[in-house]
Amino acid sequence: MAPNPGDAREIAWAAAMRAALTGDEAAYRRLLGEIGRAIRPAIRAAFARSRQGDADIEDVVQETLLAIHLKRQTWDATQKLTPWVHAIARHKAIDAMRRRGVRRAEPIEDFEAVLAAPETADPHGRSDIERLMQTLAPRARDIVRAISLEEQTITATAARLGMSEVAVRVALHRALKGLAAAWKAAQS
Amino acid sequence: MKTDDFILALSADAASRGPTLGRRVALALALGTCVSLALFMAALGPRPDVTAAAHTMRFDLKFLDTLALLAPAALICLRLSRPEASAGAVLAWLLAPVALLALAVGVELATVPAELWARRLVGANWWHCLTLIPLFAIPPLAALIAALREGAPRYPGLTGALAGMAAAGVSATIYATNCTDDSPLFVATWYPLATGIVALAGFFAGRRWLRW
Numbered sequence: 289m290a291p292n293p294g295d296a297r298e299i300a301w302a303a304a305m306r307a308a309l310t311g312d313e314a315a316y317r318r319l320l321g322e323i324g325r326a327i328r329p330a331i332r333a334a335f336a337r338s339r340q341g342d343a344d345i346e347d348v349v350q351e352t353l354l355a356i357h358l359k360r361q362t363w364d365a366t367q368k369l370t371p372w373v374h375a376i377a378r379h380k381a382i383d384a385m386r387r388r389g390v391r392r393a394e395p396i397e398d399f400e401a402v403l404a405a406p407e408t409a410d411p412h413g414r415s416d417i418e419r420l421m422q423t424l425a426p427r428a429r430d431i432v433r434a435i436s437l438e439e440q441t442i443t444a445t446a447a448r449l450g451m452s453e454v455a456v457r458v459a460l461h462r463a464l465k466g467l468a469a470a471w472k473a474a475q476s
Numbered sequence: 477m478k479t480d481d482f483i484l485a486l487s488a489d490a491a492s493r494g495p496t497l498g499r500r501v502a503l504a505l506a507l508g509t510c511v512s513l514a515l516f517m518a519a520l521g522p523r524p525d526v527t528a529a530a531h532t533m534r535f536d537l538k539f540l541d542t543l544a545l546l547a548p549a550a551l552i553c554l555r556l557s558r559p560e561a562s563a564g565a566v567l568a569w570l571l572a573p574v575a576l577l578a579l580a581v582g583v584e585l586a587t588v589p590a591e592l593w594a595r596r597l598v599g600a601n602w603w604h605c606l607t608l609i610p611l612f613a614i615p616p617l618a619a620l621i622a623a624l625r626e627g628a629p630r631y632p633g634l635t636g637a638l639a640g641m642a643a644a645g646v647s648a649t650i651y652a653t654n655c656t657d658d659s660p661l662f663v664a665t666w667y668p669l670a671t672g673i674v675a676l677a678g679f680f681a682g683r684r685w686l687r688w
Contacts, residue, residue, distance in 0.1 A: 308487075316487040317487035357486045357489065359627075361497055361626060364558065367560075372559060379630065418477050435485045436481040457491065460492075461489050
């Protein structure tokens, strides 16, 4: 019997997450990219069924990935990873739809039901994250920007700012938590 | 910002990992219990005849009841802090303290003459029970809510209410060493009311602080 594609994905994702939890950044980056490609069409379909345009789907994808990152402690490694990812994506998608005034937010579909989709360019320019980054302290904003947009390593960023690597790591983690808090505050 | 760029920032933070949620909750319970116990010992302390009372079944039964609330409530609020958890079946474990109380009340009604029932139910300390259990529940509830903020509950209010019940379990266990009303009729009336107050506080705390 050929293995079910969903099972293959589950095995690959769970292995990547286990590696990520031991600090494997490369495995983690690939996993988050794959999760992004899997949740993007599911979120877009749910928005379409709720008659919402998809101009800011990428914001919801990013907010979901941030939640997956900050809440990865709540994944029980003895359980499947895919339902956990799905639950977080559903929660964030419903949240985003309610924020846009949708009364009956449609839940997102199983990832198996939709084809993985690469990132599409956002035609509207500034994303939520860039706006919310303005709420961070200048140093924290600088660190996030260096590591993401400028693709700098932690080591290079630490050297440039005259900080220890540990201090940069701590600041980065705080900045990400700060972004999540700012996102939540923007909702209410 | 492009998602692929944002992922670089997330993956660079892969090494940041605190203790697991279970460990945080256990620590919060331990810490909250210590603070409540210290406050209790400073303000009240156990009843003078506590050693003798410990040999009576009614006194001991109070602790069985409070612990039968504490254990499932703590485990369920931990479980509900996982995003994919559904409420349903796990909540059935909360029937354990209820069943235990019902059984004890049945035995009490069967063995104690009817004219004593009302006096035993009202007891001498109902006001203490209703105020002190919520009061001594504040430290464990605050600690639990703080710990559960790292969780991702699908039902923040319900999760908070369960944290409230666990905190009430801690507080009631401590308070029961002071209370001289040991009749199951008293325990089955006032302890659940006090627990309800704390659960309600936990519900609102959950809605306020456990959303993510």
